[in-house]
Amino acid sequence: MCKQAPDYSYETDAMRRGYIYIAGVDEVGRGCLAGPVVAASVRLDPENIPQGLHDSKKLSAKKREQIYEAIMGAADVAIGMCSVEEIDDLNILNASLKAMERAVEGLSKEADFVLVDGNKIPAGFGLNAQAIIKGDSKSLSIAAASIVAKVYRDRLMSSLAHEYPDYGWEKNAGYGTKLHLQGLETAGVTPHHRTSFKPIKDRLEKNK
Numbered sequence: 001m002c003k004q005a006p007d008y009s010y011e012t013d014a015m016r017r018g019y020i021y022i023a024g025v026d027e028v029g030r031g032c033l034a035g036p037v038v039a040a041s042v043r044l045d046p047e048n049i050p051q052g053l054h055d056s057k058k059l060s061a062k063k064r065e066q067i068y069e070a071i072m073g074a075a076d077v078a079i080g081m082c083s084v085e086e087i088d089d090l091n092i093l094n095a096s097l098k099a100m101e102r103a104v105e106g107l108s109k110e111a112d113f114v115l116v117d118g119n120k121i122p123a124g125f126g127l128n129a130q131a132i133i134k135g136d137s138k139s140l141s142i143a144a145a146s147i148v149a150k151v152y153r154d155r156l157m158s159s160l161a162h163e164y165p166d167y168g169w170e171k172n173a174g175y176g177t178k179l180h181l182q183g184l185e186t187a188g189v190t191p192h193h194r195t196s197f198k199p200i201k202d203r204l205e206k207n208k
């Protein structure tokens with residue numbers, strides 16, 4: 001059992017202060033060696049909040065998939081991404097913040113307050129936002145966003161694994177596992193690898 005479960009208190013507090021359309025945003029894939037960084041924004045319907053929302057890392061893959069479908073059917077959801085080229089150009093922190101901005105911009109209705117997982121607020125959100133450390137374990141909206149981002153990106157990496165089968169992306173989602181590093185040794189660097197990340201940079205230097 002999870003010791004701490006997210007609730008709707010952050011959203012309720014924002015409503016008390018006069019905000020109406022409140023979204024949670026989270027990203028996934030910052031530490032990966034390959035693939036884009038993906039953010040999701042979710043505005044839950046207070047009258048129809050899916051059951052089982054929690055930090056995506058604390059849920060099984062099967063449970064994440066089930067809750068993902070429930071979120072997509074009950075909430076306003078949008079995805080934002082930054083490509084490997086943008087990650088290498090901006091750095092991973094700035095690319096993650098940019099992906100969050102894109103996710104919130106993609107909502108069907110503009111959010112007037114954003115709950116952000118982590119300790120940094122993207123500049124585009126201005127003052128109408130709140131950063132929450134470990135927010136995916138505290139806020140239901142951020143938990144929902146963490147699930148959507150994780151499932152979306154896992155599916156994307158599994159799709160890329162069909163084209164590049166040597167790295168185990170369908171299992172490791174682009175993280176630097178032993179299988180992934182072995183793939184770099186035997187099959188080399190793909191266009192989906194982040195060339196600014198040390199293991200990839202080292203591999204490219206070695207091949208020169």
